[in-house]
Amino acid sequence: MLVELGHFALILGFVTAIVQMVVPMVGAQKGWRAWMAVAEPAATAQFLCTGFAFAALTVAFVTSDFSVALVVANSHSLKPMIYKISGVWGNHEGSLLLWLLILSGFGAAAAWFGGNLPERLRARVLSVQGAIGVAFFAFMLFTSNPFLRVEVPPFDGRDLNPLLQDPGLAFHPPFLYLGYVGLSMAFSFAVAALIEGRVDAAWARWVRPWTLAAWLFLTIGIALGSWWAYYELGWGGFWFWDPVENASFMPWLFAAALLHSAIVTEKREALKSWTVLLAIIAFSFSLLGTFIVRSGVLTSVHAFANDPERGVFILAILAVFTGGALTLYAARAHAMEAKGVFGLLSRESALVANNVLLAVAALVVFVGTVWPLVAEMAFGRVLSVGPPFFDAAFTPFFVALGVLLPFGTLFAWKRATGARVARQLWPAALLAASAALLGYALGSGRSALGPLGLALGAWVIGGALVDIWSRTGRGAPAARLKRLARVPRADWGRALAHGGLGVTIIGIAGLLAWEREDIRVAQIGDSWQIGRYEVTLDAVRETEGPNYLTTMADMTLRADGAEIATLHPEKRFYPVAGMPTTEAGIDGGLWRDLYVVIGEEQDGGGWAVRSHVKPMANWIWGGAILMALGGGLSLTDRRLRVAAGARRAAPSAVAAQ
């Protein structure tokens, strides 16, 4: 019964979305206030309907209602509760419902907190948001209905893909979707502004927090996915340039670019048409990401989501929205006259450089991702584009970004003096040089990667420190230290996010340059040395988890004779899904992870065992957490608070500059 109600709620949501798409837009064109006012209750109703449908599906999963086809295919009564819940979005239909829930949630938030927006703009934004909703409701109802029943309910379900039964991956999709869908707000604002033919500082101030929120969620989502790959896939990589990873990375890059160009639009009323274009592109790449994941057109390790027919539907959605928005852009972009004037050496130019690097980097990732498809269709060449290509083509962009970043944050608006900034930055340069020396002294790295990566990371972190210090004005150091607490949160957020990027750079460089590995056959009781650590294989036993069987090893880790940890790498087998997984045993730390994996029992006795020392591994995700925290801190700044859009006349708006 509840399932049918959920289905009904979904249809009702579809109808509401159609109303939300049509009525406010007509109202805004004709100037009918009553019609425009329909947007808000429609957005609320759409959210409530989707929320009800989502709750109904969740109940079906939690109670293991095996009369629902989706539950049969993706759940099992023995599965732990958290994975029953995460199973709701661990499949195509359910993840789309989550997508819709978040989409309508953003729409409702814009309706509730958008009281300060100009009436017409708000009506148009909500209408565009409604249109996106219509497309996805239709997609669900016509191709991917989650509420279908089976005629003869089976005794038990077929279980969720065991790889997905993991805390890291349980929350990876929701965060990614919050990011993907968050960019729909930027898109709606861009399209609404194009229809109005007006982009001003207030508009940019409205777009920024939504974009920042979307970028923040994408950062968390990508970091969770990367962390999961690190400990779950069993060889300790953190990024594979897999098409599906790229699908989430491209919107992240574009969102980062949009974030920065919107600053210029807000503060200086320049780069208007570029910002609008970027908003359109960023969301288009979110849709493209959905297409890549859902269609399976590019083979990847995430292939559990393949379905070509649905892919065509998403491609149509992508074509309509991107094509429509770009056409509108071509027709209207000239109306957006730039006001700000700035020199070649200025904060504006630095942000343009940031945009050029981020956007081109994203396009390079895009070209690399779709190239196998293009080459096969157009030239009949079956080929692969993998990590070696992306490393070579992408890394220079991030190195350039890192080098330029500290300059950009210190340049003044309009016209900067290079000498002054260089004077400010010498401590950061010193920090970078000492980091390089330290890296060189540590030696044994395979290339210059280690020292240079450390130097770049230290340079970016040092730049962030100088940046925040420069916000304290002039005077005695003690007085400036006291003023540090009164620096606006947006400035702290920026420094924190930029510093986080430096931390991640150090983590990646350290891991790639100084990783150690040992592969061997170990008998029970054997000990071996890796770096300054000694690993002992104490025992291997076979036990059972709630819904799996496992071969678990007990290993003791000693450093300089003293025991520091006991590790339990596992090899699991999920009988229902018939799939094995590996669980690495990891002793995490600030400076290194010790990472052990247990393999096969050997014919001649003993077990295959791999052990790695992974230096600085946690810095990779630590940096991502800092970036997300920085974004969050910026969002709580008074100036940027989501509802503060209309305070454009307030003089405090430029205080920090």
Added chain:
Amino acid sequence: MRRLALALALVAAPAFAVEPDEILDDPALETRARDISAGLRCPVCRNENIDDSNAGVARDLRLYVRERLVAGDSDAEVVQAVVDRYGEYVLLSPDASGANLVLWLAAPVLLLVAGGVAVVSIRRRAKGPEDRLSEEEEARLRDILDR
């Protein structure tokens, strides 16, 4: 019953990426083998190199690469031998020949174009129209000054 399932699973379970018995005694050769492996795609896998893959064919390829290395082939010869067998599909970094030039030149060309457009438009704007007053504004200014 469960024990049995586990035993069966262990038999059927895939191998373990690089296995201990594959590793060459000569560390220099082994390092070269690893570098080569990182650039070769496992032909039956989804976007995995042969070092990370658990598939049987990946193991065969790893052994083949080492065999050739021990026989004294250069890195390029080993890669070419694998490509001759499986086609360019196994190259994770496609060669820069023919249409693939588009792929390899995308980054520098896009950067030059985007950077060029940015510099030109900033230059033009830097000495843009706002620096000078329009005729109308000049007239008004004169009017005010004359008063």
